[in-house]
Amino acid sequence: MTVGLGGCPIIDDLIGETTSAEGGEEKGDGDDPVEASYDQPCPPAAPLPSDALCDPARQVVELPPGSTCGGAAEEAAGWTGAALPMTTAGGAVLCAYTPKPSTKVTKEAVAKLEGVLKKRLGPKGTVRMGPDCRVSPVANPPAAAGSYGSAIAPVLEASFARAIGMPDPSKVASAVPGGTPKVAVYVVDTAGRDRSQARANHGKIVASIVEAVVDGSDGAVVVHTVAGMPRWDDGQGVVADPQGGGYFGYQSDLAAGIREAVDRWKASERGQGVKLVINLSAGWEPVVDGAPGQGSPIADPLSPAAASVHEAIAYARCHGGLVFAASGNQPSGTCVDQTMGPAMFAQLPTPDSAMCAQLMGEDSPVQGQAMLYAVTPLDLGGQPLMSHRPGSHAWLAATGFQGIVEGTRSHGPQNGSSIATAVASGAVALAWASKPSMRGDAVVEAVYAAGGSSPHAPDISPPAVPGTQVYAGGQKVVDVCEGLEAVSGSPLGCAAATWDNAAWCSDLRAAMGPAAADGATHDAPASAPFECEACGEALTRYLPRFQPQQDPSQLPEAWTFPQPEDTPCPPCDVETTGPGTVNGGKAHITLSAVFTTGYTVDSLTITLVDGDGTRHQHTYWGSQFTPGLEDGRLHVLDDAAFSKDAVSGWIDFRFTDTTTQRSFTTGNELRVIR
Structure with missing residues (x-):
């Protein structure tokens, strides 16, 4: 995967209104800001709430x-x-x-x-x-796109399609015989059998990504949804709806969902020779000896609940199915690491004949190396996301940044390992549909071999099989077109999976023009730096000098669920001056439409990470923006302290619901343009 690193002249000339940031150092007024005091300017990382x-x-x-x-x-x-x-x-x-x-x-x-x-x-x-x-779910949840998101959606769709190597749908027919189903993908997620009735959008989004990847197959690949996370809190307590789905679930729910997927396939599709693929864009924090996230993520023996998922996956594998699972994301404000479950089962061997005989009553040996295939998300340039979990690089990776397709346009672009997993399972399903007589694991091996190179060494690998060196090439990045061409043998004229920054910026600028015409520019307020440490890396926190309304050391409750299932600013980015210059840059902020009514912005925090891992965190009070960020327009924030060496970033907003007065924090990845 190659990346153009040209500069991106953002839309300053399109912005009609310029204001000073309220509460900062006003130019020429002679007033000094009120010095703020912070009880804990370097707060510890949020601990895992084990009981929750x-x-x-x-x-x-x-x-x-x-x-x-x-x-x-x-x-x-x-x-x-x-x-x-x-x-x-x-x-x-x-x-x-x-x-x-x-x-x-x-x-x-x-x-x-x-x-x-x-x-x-x-x-x-x-x-x-x-x-x-x-x-x-293990992705930033869906966000309402709003008029700004709608304007840039086609540009984002095109960049995502290029990054994953999406084949021309008109050429897919030459490689994949259509008309009848050859492969069925079951997305075991938040949506039940009728995804239109789903309460949460995550499962619908993942299924739509898979459908976009297999576009052009003319019915050769079909996509179903199963509620593996059927629970939500109705105000009276946690309830479940296996048909309509929910917002989260338990390990036993996920196991039941996997079993339901296999049994539905057996009842309606197995007899027609349809192959089975299961997508698990969901996960749980690894728990070892009561200490989540510490050391090896696989306990021996597994807890009964985790074992139920392991055996449900084995049940699918014994039936010849393939299972893909998301490696997981790191919640903002935490230092959790290692691969999440069930993706951690990628380190375990496939079920043997005896286990298959016990699970399904017939001898059906699995000819593969791993129980399942874990998938790691990368950004458009092949780098780990800001939310990457240290220790979770799998040998199979896929683009998991700004995933958006025509069917998900109203929800905005999505980031995370959920999206990467959908790309990988869709790519393998499409390739398998071109040659259904091929062994499923052999299809995965071919798609892997055809993938783009990655500089990241895998942290988790499948068990060694004597005489097999299939995955000796390290981590590979899924390329949908190249994988299909390798398995089908049909020349498709695949273009290299690329992302050209200069072209992307030019297209984005043109698309944003009408929406940005009445935006506002703000000068960053005065701030004080505090030298801290985060997850073993240096962190400089820039906190406002004037008296805060709320101490930013109060970190978000990363595992409070459900948070609003909307990401606040999918199109946000930070443009820096770039290496070899002085620090400084601009943040481009537009709130999703869902947050422009009924919410106030208490604060926002932009975290930037340099190539060497050094972190810089900039906090601003919502009251410092006039007009307010809640107006839904494009806001450009000039800050001379933005690191010139930043390569990735994250933006968090702390909102207050004006009806319930409940405060919460939510955020998403943001692009760094140099």
């Missing part, structure tokens, strides 16, 4: 074959049990236990449940139990 991620009020229990879930003794102990729709390969029964309304969940209450179960089973019975951990 792995809820002790939902226990998954593995009981011996033939056992029943629930009973009078458990009820008397304050717990209600229900069977999960699956068993282990060895026939063990999986149960979900939840507390009765009168039960206060404590360590003692959980131990009491375990004691009751052990007593019921007797000395020869074995009880394994553990919390059911939360599974969430």
Whole structure:
């Protein structure tokens, strides 16, 4: 993947109004800003809330074959049990236990449940139990595009298509025989069977990305949705809707969704020779010995809840299916690392004949190296996203930045490993449809071999198989067209997957013209630098000098869910002066339409990262912008402190809902233009 690094003259000449930033150093007024004091100018990273991620009020229990879930003794102990729709390969029964309304969940209450179960089973019975951990989407969620987003959508679509090597749909027919389904992709996510009824947009977005990647296949690839995250909070508590879907789920929900996908495929498509691909753009924080995110992300043995997902994936693999999972993103304000589950299972071997026989009643050996294929997101230039999780580079990567296709235009561009996973699963499905007689894992190997080179060494790799060196080339970047050409053998005239910065900026400038005509320019207010550290790297925090309304050391609750499922500023970017010059630059900010009514901007924070990992964080109060950012127009912020060496960035907004007075923080990746 090659990148043009030409400068991008942004739209200063299109901006009609210039104002000073309220509260900063007004030119010539002689007034000094009020010095602010901060209790904690260098706050620690937000810790993982273990109890919230792995809820002790939902226990998954593995009981011996033939056992029943629930009973009078458990009820008397304050717990209600229900069977999960699956068993282990060895026939063990999986149960979900939840507390009765009168039960206060404590360590003692959980131990009491375990004691009751052990007593019921007797000395020869074995009880394994553990919390059911939360599974969430792993991409910046969808954002309302607004008029500004609508204007630039075609430009962003074209750049995303070039970056992933999208083939010309008119040429796909020469490689993929259409008319009847050859491959079915099941997106196990937030949307149920009828995605039009989905509460959350994440699953619909992922499915639409897959459909765009396979455009031109004329029905040879079909895309279905399954609710693997069926839960939401209705104000009275957490409820589930397996048909309509929700905003999040638990590990056992994801396992049930995978099993549902395989069973639906078996009932309606397997008999017609249709191949199976499962897309998992969802994940959970790895938990090892009760310490999430520390060390190796795979515990031995797996908790019963995690094991249920592992065996559901094995169930799909034993049926000849392929499974792709997102490596995960790092929530803003945290230092979590390592690959998320279930993508971490990419380090585990495929199920053997004995396991397949136990799971599906027939001997069906899997001829592949890994249980599943993890996918790492990269930006348009092949670099890790700002939200990259250290230690999560997989050998398979794909563009996961500003993913937008015509079917998702109203939601704005999306970033993260969810998008990269959709690109990879769609690319493999399209290639497999061109030659359905080919072994599925061999198709993945061919798409991998045809991918673009990457400078990043994989952190996780499939288990070694004697005599096999398929993935010796390190990390490769999926190129949809090259992969299809390699598998089909049909010449498609693939263009190199590229992103030309100069051309992109020229097209964007032309598209933004009408929307930017009444924008505003602001001078950055006076700020004070604080030398800090973040995730082992140097961090300079620039905090406003005048008295703050709220101390920015109060970090967002990164795992509070659901946050509003809209990203605030998909088209935001920062233009710096570039290497070899002095610091300084401009931020271009336009709030998504969903945030221009009913919300006020309390503060915004722009984080820039240099090529050597040094971080710079700039915080501004919303009251410093006149007119306010809530007007939905283009705002240009001049700041002489923006690092000239920045290569990636992130923008966070802290909003207050004017109706509920609830404050929350949400953000997204932003482009850095040098």
